[in-house]
Amino acid sequence: MGAVPVPGTRGYVYRRGTAACVPQAYPFSAKKKISGTVLVRVGSGPVRGEPKRRRLSSNPPAVDDSRKEKDVEEIKCLIDGYDNTFWTCSVSKLGYSGTAIISRVKPLSVRYGLGISDHDSEGRLVTAEFDSFYLLNGYIPNSGDGLRRLSYRVTEWDPSLSNYMKELEKSKPVILTGDLNCAHEEIDIFNPAGNRRSAGFTDEERQSFGTNFLSKGFVDTFRRQHPGVIGYTYWGYRHGLRKTNKGWRLDYFLVSESIADKVYDSYILPDVGAPYFYFIFYHYDIDRDLRRSILINAVVSLVGFFVTVKIIPVASRYVLKRNLFGYDINKKGTPGGNLRV
Template identity: 80%
Template sequence: METGMCLSSSSKSASGRRKDKKLKSSVDYGEQSEMGISKMDIAGTVKESIEIEEIRSNPAKLDSLTVKDLRRLTRSVGISSSGSKQDLISSLKYFSCKGETTIYDSMHMPQGLHACTNVPENNKTRNKRRKHVVENSVSTCDLKTAMEHKESSVEIEEVVETKQSRSHKQTSSRIQVIKFTDQEALLSYGQEPWTVLAHKKPQKEWIPYNPTTMRPPPPCLGTKSMKLLSWNVNGLRALLKLESFSSLQLAKKEDFDVLCLQETKLQEKDVDSIKRNLIDGYDNSFWTCSVSKLGYSGTAVISRIKPISVKYGLGILDHDTEGRIVTVEFDSFYLISAYVPNSGDGLRRLSYRVNQWDPSLGDYMKELEKSKPVILTGDLNCAHEEIDIFNPAGNRRSAGFTDEERESFQKNFLARGFVDTFRKQHPGVVAYSYWGYRHGGRRTNKGWRLDYFLVSETMAEEVHDSYILPDIMGSDHCPVGLILKV
């Protein structure tokens, strides 16, 4: 019997009345389910809303709550409930600081109601009704698109099968092909793939990175700090041409003091034009370009703070023709924007990388450190540990994860007193900053962590936050950031 069909009161028997009562009960339940709200839900919602408001006025109250209560509250406001007690407290403090409201309307909506239109009540069979629901769930799905790559199109086939009808006719299927070219990639509504643990061989204690819940609140008012951002843009001119990207929006959202760029792929003749069009307030910019191979490599530093001095390269001719290093000096530290050479196809540059480049860069950093602490940021082209790459076993001889590169990273940087700030802050967190264009790596979060902030050990405790911004599109890398108390 179809839900919603009217029954004549004059024709009801005792059994009919019982059936009608059951039908009414099922209809009432269905309406309640579709609304997603019950008296218990409302009571719980009110209680949790009151608790959130109390926390906003007195954040210290969080410390007295049990882990169970903290998890309940995080779930109630729609943020991750995983992690230690301190992680949960930090997440809720961050949420309350933002002044957001809870999202019960979304959380209590039954699965499928976001996507499906209402089903007509006059369908002849349940199979037709079921088929209508399935088809509408695809045709009305609200898809959020975002730029994932610039060079190749992405084709995604979604196959939706309807169950066999009562007459045992052959099962029908419906295929929907959605093509996204240039500045687009497919992300399901509400999906944040980086918040799902994606790793071929995860350890028990590992958890996925969620920048919304794992970042600490901003520094207290009156605390002097600098916000540094670093991004391998994989071609600056191509990025700036994207309709989906706005440098002004990025600057407003992140409010960075210094932006370091890698792989700008600019030629020297392009730099003046770029500098003339910089966002107001960022009047200090320093660029280095490859002269041995045009339209290749290239690094830059863009700053609203005028540096004391600027240096290009390492001061070694063999290393300085590809535009890989810009160093700026501020009052309390040196900042190096670096694009470390990739070992290349067939590992043809592996020997140069680990035997010449890395030792020279390490020596350069230690020399600078004699006068001030040093920060090295950029695409360092090495996933240091197994936690830093989705498929460790399958990439043992891939550039960026060879034993030689990882040992060199340890020997020339970490063992010499430079601290990986993200890993120090998030020791068991799986997070990536690079996803290959092939096979939809970003959509499935099958990535590598190649972008870093390494700091002198003497300033490691001055780091307020080291983070990754996986939601920023426009390149095969995403930006990484550092907030430093100065």
Template identity: 70%
Template sequence: MASILRNELLVLQTENKLEKMTVIQLRSLMKKMKASTKGTKQELLGKITEFLELETSAGETSEVRALKRVQTTETTVEKSSKKVSRRKTTTTTALEVSSEKSASPWALLRHKKPKPDWIAYDPSTMRPSSLPSEKNLVKVISWNVNGLRACMKRKNELEEEGSALARLADSEDFDVLCLQETKLQEKDVEAIKQKILGGYSNSFWTCSTSKLGYSGCALISRIKPLSVTYGLGISQHDGEGRVVTAEFDTFFLVSVYVPNSGQRLERLTYRTTEWDPAFSTYLLELEKRKPVIVTGDLNCAHEEIDIYDPDGNKRSAGFTSEERTSFQTNFIDKGLVDTFRKQHPLAVGFTYWSYRSNARPQNKGWRLDYFLVSQGLVCSVADSYVLPQLDGSDHCPIGLIIQTEQ
């Protein structure tokens, strides 16, 4: 019976079907395994991965064990002085698992070129145990929802009522929420505003008019902004609903969804020679008035630590040398600070996992989502963090807690 179940699970895993299963379907598999059915979707997937590892290890040949050791060496930090010959594999199989066991895949260091001092980012252990006692703290959450309607419809994996967005609000109690890739049309906004979240009376939306049901950003706040603007003020860049800017007492907050360069890099030149410089200039103009917080999906893994497989993605959108150079030149060199990397210089913490190839349970991701702040705000940052445990999209939410001067 166990071997039949193992083979069934192996087929589902190798065909990338496990990640697409609903929580109810995963719980049905857990019952067959005679294991607990409690937990979130990611926790259930983690338990299934552990089951497969144990079942496979029990019956594997010496040759398979040798292959497993080689594959594990390629994807985890070498912890002993024993040298193992590395052989590059072309396919991901059920045997490519970490020797560590965890229901939290993000807590495992997964990287094809890890440096000895790199560590996996785990919010349960790496967030500050306490925050400044002053009352003037503002919490901002940013999330590429990859379609807001779907995110609002998802049910709680613990069988409680509520969408992924509502669960995020319950767990984080944020002051401001920035959304990207809402994929709404202007005609749908008013109805969505009535349903989205209680207790947040200020919401501001921009939608793509050049391509319906595409892109789109929003900013939802319990604090009323002093002013709100949309776009960069340049018609050639503003048709896709990519920027919302809110002015608060002590800073500007910009929610942005930077254009993707495309699967065939068809928008790479536009992205790096037109959009990025124009956005950089826009931010510099804001900074003449107040410090700036920029957040959203910036569609760039800036450094090798920010992507699971750097060598395999050198010509992939989001990690080309052109995009990384543009990110450095237009944002970092202009004085903006990557708050997560400032706080966690050696942490591998991803924010995006492709739905293809079962990437999230294996923590084979990219860090594409950021909080960048003006130099004058760096000392006011109390925490910059990632929430990989919250699903509902192929991106996870990120957070920033900042102390204001009020």
């Protein structure tokens, strides 16, 4: 089942219906900016390359650290002003997974992983601490074919990440973005009845998502801002699933309840980036402390404040510049800023 367009503030939003069309949820700047506020945009969006494009190495640091650094620098050099790069890759399975944060502002501190050896060999989490919040870029383990990693996912990884976030939250609010590999509600997947035992939509994963994150006081910003609106971020690679709107919403921005009322908007751009995933932009109405920290760090334009990256297996300069960004993120007023590959 596709989605029927419903007039929005600009363009269209889409709700469940019969028309086969790609969902779009609140285009850029759909809401009027509140007078006297400063906005930070944190975006997230993946990219996939094509055959014969250069592979981003994920070899162990001792073997190929210089190659990884070179690849990350090539991504970074496409974004003027983003001088702080922090990344981690899988060392247990080469070319498998990784995450990164690229920022205009230098963080107070950066952590990699959860601090638990059993969870930290796949490069799935980077945490950057700023004056008024923690920004986490996560790539949550997929339960896999035959749900072989389901138990690990719901009994070990999710609780460990939740506990880690709650510990951070004792000192300041937390923002978690990335591929969380779970379509939490039936509206978040095109065929809920037929996917009950599919990785990413099992009852166990959905319950774990609710128990470990939503029930612990973390808010799904897209669903809070746009209840009842369809917004998919992933389509399968085969059978033209994107054209028939058979997608999933697997990518999120979760924030601490204490800053949920400062979220200006959280939405998905349907025509930016790679064919199967799309950027999500999160707007945070900054408090005075954060505003001062931005001025101290000489950040003039807040468009494109952070970049979060899910490491790309295959990419090239052309793909990155054309597909990854879609817009000139250095041009004032364009909806760019953050990407997760």
